[in-house]
Structure formats: C-alpha cells, structure tokens
Amino acid sequence: MNRGCKSSQILFWLVIQILPDLLEAKTVHGVFNTYVAQGEKGQYVTSFAFHGNAVLNFTVNTTGTEPKLYLFVSEDWKNAAGDTNCYRRLAKARTIIRINETSGTRAISHYVTPRIWHIVYADLFTCEQGRPKIPVEEPNVIEYTLQLLNPDSLGNPTEHFSDQETGLLKFYQLLSLIYFVVACVVAPQLWDTLSKGGPMQLVIQLLTLSMSLQAVAAFIIIIHFYRYSRDGVGSPIIELLSEFLDMLSQFTMLFMLLSLSLGWSLASAHSVCRYSHLRTISKRISARVVFVLGIMQGLLFMWEQSLDQSRRLYHAQRSYAGISLVVLRILLAGMFAIKLKQLIASERSSLKRKFYSSFTKLCMMWFLCYPVIVLSTMIFSEYLRYKLITMGVLICQSIAGVLLYRLFLSRSLYWEVSALSSSLPLRFDHRSGLKLYS
Secondary structure, rough: HHHHHHHHHHHHHHHHHHHHHHHHOOOOEEEEHHHHHHHHHOOOEEEEEEEEOOEEEEEEEOOOOOOEEEEEEEEHHHHHHHHOOOHHHOOOOOOOEOOOOOOEEEOOOOOOOEEEEEEEEOOOOOOOOOOOOOOOEEEEEEEEEEEEEOOOOOOOEEOOOOOOOOOOHHHHHHHHHHHHEEEHHHHHHHHHHHOOOOOOOHHHHHHHHHHHHHHHHHHHHHOOOOOHHHHOOOOOHHHHHHHHHHHHHHHHHHHHHHHHHHOOOOOOHHHHHHHHHHHOOOHHHHHEEEHHHHHHHHHHHHHHHHHHOOOOOOHHHHHHHHHHHHHHHHHHHHHHHHHHHHHHHHOOHHHHHHHHHHHHHHHHHHHHHHHHHHHHHHHHHHHHHHHHHHHHHHHHHHHHHHOOOOOOOOHHHHHHHHHHOOOOOOOEEOOOEEEEEE
C-alpha cells in the first residue's frame, strides 16, 4: 500500500512538471523546482509577446526560497540560453519580479512595438554549487499559477492572446466559412464525378480526403482558440489533434503526387488494373525513396514538436528539426518535378501534357509555399512570423486545392473518353489519320 502511494505521488509530480511544457498557455499552472532550476541554470516557464500596458498575475503556495521570475526579451534570451555561467546568464534579464507574497500583479515594461518575453524561474539556491540541505522526501517545490495578459481594445489587461496569436481565431473562423461555401458549390459535381468512377476517381478521392482533413483541422482549432480566449489555456488535446489531421492531409497529398508522377491511376479506367499498376510502381526505386522520405517527414515533424515548447504547426525557424523539415519538402518537390517533367516529355497527347504541366505547378505551389513563406517572413519582426506563416501556408494550400479540383473535374470526362477509346479497335492519330487495329 505504501509503495502504491509513493508511485502515485511520483506520477503526480511527473504530470505536474511535464504538463506545463505541453502548453503554450497564457494561464500557466505548474511547479517551480529548485533542483530543476539548478540543472537548467534557471527553470524555463513560458514565453509571451507583450505590448502596451500588459501585466503578469501570479499565485504561489509559498515564498520560502526567495523565488524570482527573470524576464528576457527575445534577443537577450538567445544570448543567455547558450551561456554556461548561471550568474551571468540571469544577469541578462531585463526585468526581475520578486515573488515576496503569495499573490500579486506586476506591470511589464512598455515598448513601442510588441516584444516577445521569455520567463525563467530562479531562487536562492539556483546558482549555488551545492544543493540545498533539505530532505529528499520533501522536494523544494512551489506550486504556481501565472496569468499573462495584454490590454484589450479598451486598454484593460484582459486579453489572453499573445501578439503572436492575435487574429488567428477570426482567421480560422473565416477560413472554415470559406471551406463550407466552396464545399456546397463543388459537392454536386464532385458527387456526380465520383459516382461514375473512371480513371480520375482515385486522385479526386485523395484530393477530397486531403482537403477534408485540412478543413476539419481548421474547424476544431477554432474550439481551442475560443476556449483559449476565455481562460488562456484552451484545449491542448484538440490543438494536437488538429496538427495530427493536418499532417495526415500533407501525407495524402504526398501520396497523390507520387501516384500521378509515376503514372498511376490514369493508366486505365478499371480499378483492378489501377491497383495492379500500384503494385508494379511500388517496386520502383523512386517510389521507395519517396516512401522513405515520407517517413522521415513524419519523424521530423514529431521531433520538431518534442523540441519546441509550443505545439504549433508552422514554426520551422524555431529548431533544427523544423529547418530539416523545410529542406526535405524542397527535396521532395524537386524529385517530383523531375519525374513529372519526364512524364510530360514522354506524353504524346497535347491535352495530357497540358494537364500534367498544370498539375505540376499546383503541386509545387502546395509543397513549396511553406519553405517560401518561411524565408519571406524573415524580414518581419519575430512576433509576426508565426501568424504570417500560418495564414500564408493555409491560404496558399487552400487555393492550390481548389484549383486542383477545377483541373481534375474539367479533365475527368476527357480522361474517361481517352481511357475507353484506347480499348477500341479504331484510333485517330493526327499525324497519320485513321488507323485500324487487327
């Protein structure tokens, strides 16, 4: 019984310490730990882009070890993070908040433009060489709640959103509305095309799956942001689910691009032949390379998420894993561009060449918009980059998806007639006239 209680206590402390790292929340609950602060030369808490008359509210259960919060602006934190000297590292903080009471409110220094602040905890023993002489059974911890608030339109400090996220809730609401309207307009023709079957059916199904996953991801993230605007925490599980759905959407597009670049799904009007063709191309070296790179893309995404304290979709500039993910996307786009160029060169039909050319451009738009926008946002202030990347990528991919629908639906009838005519004994060749096959 005693062992079970100890195990439960250990699990409880682990959950309390790990949970804050899973949140980019503006109401942060957790535990300040002297041992963690010593090991990290200051326990990292969270970051927030303050502006104007912003405030920090805190509540703690004790003040016995002279706890302090060190606030670094982003450029100072980048220098301090690599400093191995504890005293020199903490000395780079712009603001120090002494927690000498169990609750209180502190104003944040005002700057003309918004600044990203990083909050670090340290106490009396953080920079000491020896550990504090306290019993191991009673870890030196302080339970805390921090509430970070920006001024609203009336100047009152009630806004939970950091300047990095301001406006994203309205953006996702508008995007979801556009998805709904476009779906209502396209649905009748899409259903008619899919019900007929034909060689275009599979690529349209893949595109529909990809766009649906992205639309659902955009819709459920609204729930997170709406709750976030109320309590500063939101729903991290919903946020993570949204990112997972978006990742599946990217994999679906990757699979569709692979299938078309290797000539699959447009070769025959019969599904049996189409899937047997899939087995054939799966043996090709290029298909295996793309499969490996696709797995690497998923692993890099998970690595990026584990390294970054904020669970965000588009933050490639924040870690080496994110940069590697951008480079991998460029590499994949280059490989597919080469394969599609070879396919266009070998195609005799001018209409099919035009189709593949348009398809190539739209898929390059889908895959390359992320790297291009990440590089483009480097000229803007740091607090604006996440918003610009998120909005820019989703807008570009949505436009590319709509244009792909238009391309597929406009070419589906031609491809069906073309596939059927290939099985007839008569074929008209524009260079040699009507031919008869025995």
